[in-house]
Amino acid sequence: MANKRMIKVLDIDLTNQKVETFRREDLAPYIGGIGVAAKLFAELVHPDKDPLDSAQPIIFANGPMSTIFPVVTKTVAVFRSPLTGEWGESYAGMRLALAMRMSGFQAIVIRGQAARPVYLSISDHGVRFKDASALWGLTVSETGSILRDLEPGRGHRSCIRIGPAGEKGVRFANVNVDTYRHFGRLGLGALFGSKNLKALVVHGERDEIIQDYAKYNKVYKEIYNQAVTTDIMDKYHGLGTAINVNGLNHLNGLPTRNLQQSSFEHAQAISGEAFAEQSLVRKMACAGCPVGCIHIGLHRREFGPGYDYESKNLSYDHELIFALGSFLGMSTQDKIYELIDAVEELGLDAITAGVLLGWITEACQKGIISEEQLGVKPEFDETKPYLEILKIIIQQPNELYQTLARGAFAAAQRYGGHEYAMTLGKTEIAGYHTGYANILGQAIGARHSHLDNAGYSVDQKLKNKTPEEKVAALIKEEKWRNVLNCLTICLFV
Amino acid sequence: MAKILHAKYMAKCIGCYSCMLACARVIKHSFSLTKSAIQIHTAGGLQSRFLADICRGCIDPACARACNCGALLPRSGGGVRFLSDKCMGCQDCVEACVVKTIRFDHESNKPIICIQCGTCTRFCPHQVITMEVKDDGQ
Ligand code: SF4
Ligand code: SF4
Ligand code: SF4
Numbered sequence: 007m008a009n010k011r012m013i014k015v016l017d018i019d020l021t022n023q024k025v026e027t028f029r030r031e032d033l034a035p036y037i038g039g040i041g042v043a044a045k046l047f048a049e050l051v052h053p054d055k056d057p058l059d060s061a062q063p064i065i066f067a068n069g070p071m072s073t074i075f076p077v078v079t080k081t082v083a084v085f086r087s088p089l090t091g092e093w094g095e096s097y098a099g100m101r102l103a104l105a106m107r108m109s110g111f112q113a114i115v116i117r118g119q120a121a122r123p124v125y126l127s128i129s130d131h132g133v134r135f136k137d138a139s140a141l142w143g144l145t146v147s148e149t150g151s152i153l154r155d156l157e158p159g160r161g162h163r164s165c166i167r168i169g170p171a172g173e174k175g176v177r178f179a180n181v182n183v184d185t186y187r188h189f190g191r192l193g194l195g196a197l198f199g200s201k202n203l204k205a206l207v208v209h210g211e212r213d214e215i216i217q218d219y220a221k222y223n224k225v226y227k228e229i230y231n232q233a234v235t236t237d238i239m240d241k242y243h244g245l246g247t248a249i250n251v252n253g254l255n256h257l258n259g260l261p262t263r264n265l266q267q268s269s270f271e272h273a274q275a276i277s278g279e280a281f282a283e284q285s286l287v288r289k290m291a292c293a294g295c296p297v298g299c300i301h302i303g304l305h306r307r308e309f310g311p312g313y314d315y316e317s318k319n320l321s322y323d324h325e326l327i328f329a330l331g332s333f334l335g336m337s338t339q340d341k342i343y344e345l346i347d348a349v350e351e352l353g354l355d356a357i358t359a360g361v362l363l364g365w366i367t368e369a370c371q372k373g374i375i376s377e378e379q380l381g382v383k384p385e386f387d388e389t390k391p392y393l394e395i396l397k398i399i400i401q402q403p404n405e406l407y408q409t410l411a412r413g414a415f416a417a418a419q420r421y422g423g424h425e426y427a428m429t430l431g432k433t434e435i436a437g438y439h440t441g442y443a444n445i446l447g448q449a450i451g452a453r454h455s456h457l458d459n460a461g462y463s464v465d466q467k468l469k470n471k472t473p474e475e476k477v478a479a480l481i482k483e484e485k486w487r488n489v490l491n492c493l494t495i496c497l498f499v
Numbered sequence: 500m501a502k503i504l505h506a507k508y509m510a511k512c513i514g515c516y517s518c519m520l521a522c523a524r525v526i527k528h529s530f531s532l533t534k535s536a537i538q539i540h541t542a543g544g545l546q547s548r549f550l551a552d553i554c555r556g557c558i559d560p561a562c563a564r565a566c567n568c569g570a571l572l573p574r575s576g577g578g579v580r581f582l583s584d585k586c587m588g589c590q591d592c593v594e595a596c597v598v599k600t601i602r603f604d605h606e607s608n609k610p611i612i613c614i615q616c617g618t619c620t621r622f623c624p625h626q627v628i629t630m631e632v633k634d635d636g637q
Contacts, residue, residue: 074520074530100545104516108531147546154544161540162532185545213606214530223524230517234624290545291515296624298513319546 013042016111020201021118025133037492038069042113043084057086058200060119067113068103069494076233079103079292080494088193089177089413090432095453096191099292100184105164108210125205130212138204145169145351146182159209167205168195169353170400175199176411178358186300186321190355234296242299247324248278259440262332263386264364265428268439272337276327305343320346328437329360335386344389348396361434363392365414368426375421379406441465443476459484501576502630503556503615512549512627518619525618536613552600554578554613556633565595577633581612
């Protein structure tokens, strides 16, 4: 609990298959989450070495209030980004923060490189290095179902894993967290792959006695009641983040066709409202969040002649609908689901994948890369060539694909077309084209993320204010969000 | 008649675990979900549906019949009362429970028994679990 003022760090050395735990009182002032992770990263990073060097650390941290207060659901991952070479910071929810809490570790450090594929089984009874050769090459969902059977602790455990993209070192490979959430951005999956690390299963059964029950119970109730009665609850439980699709489109802020346009004529068909009415099948929550903003849609697909169908439950969000939808001119939900399914199974960051495909399409139209090199002809609103390209990016058979596997910025460095490579700080943009505050926020924010400082909301709320006032608001919000991120409170995005 | 815990609307469950946190917090003064008498889990991974492992509030409880130290007593309306002081930790109730919902807490050497207090239902944000009069035998 918060008043213990001590951070328990689990340090895992993959090279020598050794683990150590440290009880660090000195880390307590850093609170937890991003504060603790940043401090550990500063101690352990090798600035002189490549981001994929085996010595580079991966650091996970939750916070003192994780799970035991409503909406405190995130775990942060900090690493040197294989995509940008710079600071890598990413957040994920579902069960990981809970599982870490119950295993008793507030921070997990992973260093070194295993001699052959491994996965780690981490609990309050220690760490096991397990052979993952049979899992290597498998998709994200197959890996998940096998680990589910192999590992104990159903319900309270968390299973995070990479797909083929991470194994093959695609610089924007993600790490899947419990099927429906991700450490999406900045390429943590490539780092897992370079360490021969396929997955982590975290599980714990530790008891933790409440020190001051009466006080805690009172505060918990207050926050719980607020969380379930605010309009956030209605907004995000109702339609989820996809509620933003229509809103942004009306504001002329929905990046469309590689940002050749900022509104989309098919926005209505792929809006949060349309998804909810036509394909939403259930809603889910991260452990400890009464809101439940995760929206799961049913994708039905014919996989063979003779009426052979399969159905799949896929999670959709504003960012996915933007990156794999409007940004690629996708006019139907089915097309978006096809692409979501592909990036999920391969283990790719959806935003970078979509924005990169946008660049590829325009670059091919403008003739700076050729259909021959690509093997297919990409076209907006056509899923087939895109699905093909995503698969080939994993294999990287030629120089073009090797470059594409490094993201849109690297591709534009090599082939030109920077004007239409939609990156800021070498990272592909997020789905809000609201104005200067958003661009400035993403360009110079701590992790080049729209979530750092909510520039998109500054654009809307301070529309008629001076640039100075907007900058001041960005800085203020970024500082405050760092505190929230130390506490690993969900930012509702 | 006294009400008992029901989980009739699991299709609406979002897996937030607020109910487990509430039971562990209020009844056991613990942060740990393992101390909760209600357990939410998936049928097989997060793509499948959520299930609730709860005491079904038997009218003639097998757990109480199996308990020979008088720690578990039938409760009117269904389920049991638990007199923790009398419990010796024999685990006979764990074996006896018809739906195998009783888990044993080795730290305290006592079973984790649902006392049908309804606390968990008050923290379910989507009215998935409810307290209702048992309607069997009709
Ligand atoms: S614990 Fe099991 S046997 Fe006892 S009342 Fe509940 S369901 Fe029935
Ligand atoms: S009714 Fe009371 S004892 Fe039973 S599961 Fe709910 S909170 Fe726990
Ligand atoms: S509180 Fe309700 S919605 Fe949340 S896990 Fe429990 S039963 Fe499901």
